[in-house]
Amino acid sequence: AQTVTQSQPEMSVQEAETVTLSCTYDTSESNYYLFWYKQPPSRQMILVIRQEAYKQQNATENRFSVNFQKAAKSFSLKISDSQLGDTAMYFCAFILTSNTGKLIFGQGTTLQVKP
Amino acid sequence: GAGVSQSPSNKVTEKGKDVELRCDPISGHTALYWYRQSLGQGLEFLIYFQGNSAPDKSGLPSDRFSAERTGGSVSTLTIQRTQQEDSAVYLCASSLVQGAFGNTIYFGEGSWLTVV
Numbered sequence: 042a043q044t045v046t047q048s049q050p051e052m053s054v055q056e057a058e059t060v061t062l063s064c065t066y067d068t069s070e071s072n073y074y075l076f077w078y079k080q081p082p083s084r085q086m087i088l089v090i091r092q093e094a095y096k097q098q099n100a101t102e103n104r105f106s107v108n109f110q111k112a113a114k115s116f117s118l119k120i121s122d123s124q125l126g127d128t129a130m131y132f133c134a135f136i137l138t139s140n141t142g143k144l145i146f147g148q149g150t151t152l153q154v155k156p
Numbered sequence: 157g158a159g160v161s162q163s164p165s166n167k168v169t170e171k172g173k174d175v176e177l178r179c180d181p182i183s184g185h186t187a188l189y190w191y192r193q194s195l196g197q198g199l200e201f202l203i204y205f206q207g208n209s210a211p212d213k214s215g216l217p218s219d220r221f222s223a224e225r226t227g228g229s230v231s232t233l234t235i236q237r238t239q240q241e242d243s244a245v246y247l248c249a250s251s252l253v254q255g256a257f258g259n260t261i262y263f264g265e266g267s268w269l270t271v272v
Contacts, residue, residue: 084245086263132198142187142204142212149198
């Protein structure tokens, strides 16, 4: 079975500081893609960043970057220069190339950015 | 439309009643997905459509749940004989074609179902 584990239910960070959200996943397949989604209070899920599992280079998107460790099945998200608008629930997810219609999500981490 | 539209946004129903949740995907999107988000939980995959067909229904929790899509556009998720454990936010999403990687998946704001 494929699973995603986010071990930090809640986190907080001061504005302008850096925070890292952790994620581990489990699959026996070798070809997949990884994602971080953000869900603000409006409930609308927004894609933050994505990573191909076959790429060793970590993805970056402005203030967001990932640390992808394939052997450890770890995919953490680093948010630099945190802003108040980053306050949201963050979900780690992955999808197998063998079933690209099914995103598998973790339970989420609630991040609060404090002024 | 401009985004994925879901209705109703909130629904309170009595245990044992049937409910229908509607999803209008972004115009032209061929792939449509349903997820369920229970309080304090992550998103649970229910079903996805490519056009009008559903290649993967493995996430539907029981035979009380069904979904259809007509005309390659609007989808309806039906829950029969609702139970309290069905209370959750039901999220719909769509993408231009199937596959979360090459195509951005756009989510709606969800339908919040409460069964009393």
